[in-house]
Amino acid sequence: AQSVTQPDIHITVSEGASLELRCNYSYGATPYLFWYVQSPGQGLQLLLKYFSGDTLVQGIKGFEAEFKRSQSSFNLRKPSVHWSDAAEYFCAVVPVVNAGNMLTFGGGTRLMVKP
């Protein structure tokens, strides 16, 4: 079945430490890939997206993600985490052949930042 998996439900890092959030997908062809961030009780904000081209994608707030076709992964990274990065992060995909542009979301990873 086609799916998006975020293996880590919770992650805690210290402020200033590096961060990597994992995302794996299972689709026959490479889908369009997205990372969203959600602060508590708020809507989702797009961090970055990958459609094609350079496999290292830069986003807002100092985030980047790397698409690895061989691993069916699109992991999100940040070299130095700030306390304001504490939030929930969602990986999402749109299959390339998808007339309705439907997003399928992973279950989310909640990031906590220790002072």
Added chain:
Amino acid sequence: DGGITQSPKYLFRKEGQNVTLSCEQNLNHDAMYWYRQDPGQGLRLIYYSQIVNDFQKGDIAEGYSVSREKKESFPLTVTSAQKNPTAFYLCASSKLSSNEQFFGPGTRLTVL
């Protein structure tokens, strides 16, 4: 400012009552979506619409209804048939030519 508004932010209803959640956008987007969010389950698609007066069921449409009488508006009604309606509801919109969806701030519905 262009964006998506959802109202109210918090909504309480008694079991057995229908309730309608509002979603309005001034981004001139053709497509609009409703998602339900439960802890640990990500977002699941309820309904979507790509054009006025037309909409399609998503993955979890049972117990919900929508209308799309205007391009800017896509209200969601949670009916008494929805077995577990307490959740956070998110509305989104996008251009038909784009895969990028823009989200509203959400409505938290609690059924007592």
